[in-house]
Amino acid sequence: MGIIIECPKCGHWNAGSAQVCRGLIRSGSKKGNPCDVRNLRRLSAKEYLIEYRSSDGKKIRERVGPNKLDAEYRLQEMKNHIDDQAPKVQSSVTLSEIFDWYLGLPETKKKIAFRRIEARIKSLRRLFNAEGKVQELTVRQLELFVAQRTLEDSPMKKGEKIAPKTVKEELSLLKSIFKKAVEFGELPAVPIRGTSYPEIEVNNIRERIFSEEEFQRLLEATPQWLQRIIIMAQGTGMRQNEIIQLTW
Template identity: 30%
Template sequence: MGLFKRHKVWWMSFSYQGRQIRRTTGTTDRRLAESILAKIKVKLIEGQYFDRLEEQVRTVEEMMDRYHRERVIGRSRHGERRARAMLKHLLPIFGQMTLAQVTPKELAAYKWRRLQEKAAPATIVKELAFLKAAFNMAIREWEWCRDNPVRRVSMGKVNNARVRYCDDQTLAQIYQACPGWLQPIVMVARYTGLRRDNVVSLQWNQVDLARGLIVLDHTKNGDRLGIPLCEPVIKTLEAVKPSRPYADGPVFLQRNGDPVTGDMVTIAFRRACRAVGVADFRFHDLRHTFASALVQRGVDLYRVQRLLGHRDGRMTQRYAHLAPENLREAVQVFKDDYHKISTGSMLDTHPI
């Protein structure tokens, strides 16, 4: 049984019934930490220490560390990078608190502090949602606590319904400004609506050119998704495939044979947009361009939803305003009303 330092705070380490236990003392003062450790020793001897609920001794830092290891690491580079950014703000405030000490009052103060730091409302919501997910795990699977304080805090509404798309002429300009290795990636993204990570990580064993199909085992929603291929995608993949000596492996490679990364795609696409004077257009907006073009050409929202892999139709509704012609037929039921009202003939058929 002893003490060790972590981030200037003293922690206890001891063995109990064959299990190694590590707990924070919550102090940077060694003398106080030694006093706390002495009390714990007495409670261990009396068999009282572990009668306390774990939420009173487990810290937020412990919870977030375990959640990060079990639920974040290995999923995606983007997810890991985003988690590190969120932890950079969460841990200095909540890290040394026990789970029981995190209250709605503390969370509300955190929201206010982040707003004063000019953090975007969407960013604050994501940070709280990250903390909320960790608490849910601690309740359901680890049995570290019984309450999720984040549930009792208003998260606020964030408008994520961004629909930014470009016309074919503008897209052609961006395409021509892209380096050669990026052009087929842009073409596949534009005409499949796939997310960046799905395109970049696409494997040849997921592509069936004979049937004109891409099959993904896992999407962002965790669902299996089959995307039928149109002619621009088929021709693009046929042009790429002869230069690849293997029947499997990544579809898109660098000149040195290494797989293309998502960051490479984002940076190069941004440069191409800047080169042709297109502002505020991201690689993900190719997905919006795909969906918008379908809706504008008369494809119903249900089929667009299926192609995008949306579980909830409300996500697809953001494109509904792009198809006013689809509603024109509905209002034609009133086509004769003007004549009836102006001539008074409606009075004969609809007396008041």
């Protein structure tokens, strides 16, 4: 669920928070060039759309108009409507009990990222009502979690906020926990369909990459055992968690 801004110049659909259009010119002599709109939300000719999924999981985009407040109001209307239509889980199990159950699973304890899972669940416990019943969880509560979490200071990067990627991973974990609980018979059904979870935009664009000279200097400054890992990462683009699971 979210708000989209349509650029009046190139027609590209941007995230509702975007200031700069990320689209490409579609026609004319500049076709294929990046759109040069830099003050997207100030343009009177812009159009807002809302995006959500129906109760059967179908993605729907609805054009609202040039006013962002109207788009926010309409999106909230649809969220409330979806919450009302969603089948409620008939269970007295609390979120805290489900978290404890998941952390106690042998397969969870064996995971390499177990400590990270514990940290993510700690954040989920803190911002959700952990003593509340699973059946009481709503899409609105998920939206509030995202809003609150992204305003918190990062414990790892001084002066920065919690990264959207971290929040997205925390919600993905919550979704996985519910799915696992259903598989094991701890819950009769998931409280919220996966298609109703908030969509979080993650910018994975790298500002720059190592030059060949910098890469060689890095290799020269590292021990031989680490050089093989660096070469593997540079040559394949594998992620850190993928590399550390390899047998060398």
